[in-house]
Structure formats: C-alpha cells, structure tokens
Amino acid sequence: IAGITQAPTSQILAAGRRMTLRCTQDMRHNAMYWYRQDLGLGLRLIHYSNTAGTTGKGEVPDGYSVSRANTDDFPLTLASAVPSQTSVYFCASSARQGTAYNEQFFGPGTRLTVL
C-alpha cells in the first residue's frame, strides 16, 4: 500500500543522546517535510526538502538536521536530545507540478520522549 512509513513508533531517550527518526515514502513525491506537534501549538515545520539533494529550514529548526540523499527517504536527526524536544514528530510528502504543490500526505508519527 502506497504511503509514508515512520520509525520508530515511539522512543524514550536520555538527554544528550543522538537519535535519528526515519521516514520513507513510496509515492515518488518530490517534496518532504518534518513537523512537530505539541499541544496547543498545532504543527510546526522543522525542516523541508523540495527535491532530492536539497533541504531548507522551517519554523523551528534548531537542534535538528535532515538529509535527502534520494527521493524516498528523509531522516531527521537530533544530535544531542534535550527535554524540550519531547513531542510527536510527523513526516509528510507532497507532489510538485511545476511551481505548484499538491496536498501533503502524512505518516503515522513518532512519539519521542526525552528525559
């Protein structure tokens, strides 16, 4: 079934540890995104990628890094986790047609707790 997968589903992490959240899509979408969801704040964009080989910063990029080596994968790395990074993380993708972008499709999320 086409869609977006994320791993792990949930994780408890000690502060200071490094963590990579994985995201894979099989829809051949050009663009991919990482959001964090916090109660009362909605979804906030962390990083995005319009196409393989390019990335950009979103609204809350500090403490996170991404890479886009190919079309399908868009991992998010926390180099040294802090408790304020406790959140639910969603990966999304969208197709691009010329300069227009279609709606985004979301993965099931990763619940991360940093102690």
Added chain:
Amino acid sequence: AQSVAQPEDQVNVAEGNPLTVKCTYSVSGNPYLFWYVQYPNRGLQFLLKYITGDNLVKGSYGFEAEFNKSQTSFHLKKPSALVSDSALYFCAVRDGSNTGKLIFGQGTTLQVKP
C-alpha cells in the same frame, strides 16, 4: 507574514446537527487553503483544499468548506454530523513561498455527541 487562526479550541455538536469549524487566515497574494483531520494516535488526513474557482469546496466524508475572501475565512462545514466525525481538525495555508510549506492553525477538537 502568513498565519492561520482557529478561534475555537473545541466545538460540541449533537449528532445529526450541522457543524461548523472556523478558520481565518492572513496571506499576501492568493491563498491556498487546506483542511486536515487527525484521529487519536494517527497522522493527519487530507480533507479538502481551495486553490481557485468555486468558493464552496467539497471534500472527503461529506465535508465542505466555504472560502470567503472579504472575511478571509475558510470555515469547514458538514450538514449532518456523525459521532465518528469526532476528531481534531486543522486548517492550513500555504506560506506563499515557492516551496509548498504549510502553516497550520492550532487545531479545533470536534466532539459529536449521540
């Protein structure tokens, strides 16, 4: 700067009654507007979008939204609510850059009671 506001944290409606979830936006240029729904412990699901054309947009699960340019609103509506519509609803607007990034409202919890 682009922004989206959902003025109600929660909307309560009885099953069978019409529902409205409000959204207002602020953008420079033409707005590209979206509604998403999130069920507990799930990712967001796309409901509908407004890009251009008819101000009344029809989407999934019987939902529709009305674009009102003068009031800068994009309210989500359904003529007859179901208990299964109970979920968290997000309005979003494209941020106006040539990227496709979305700016989300803070979300509105819809509670439909039998």
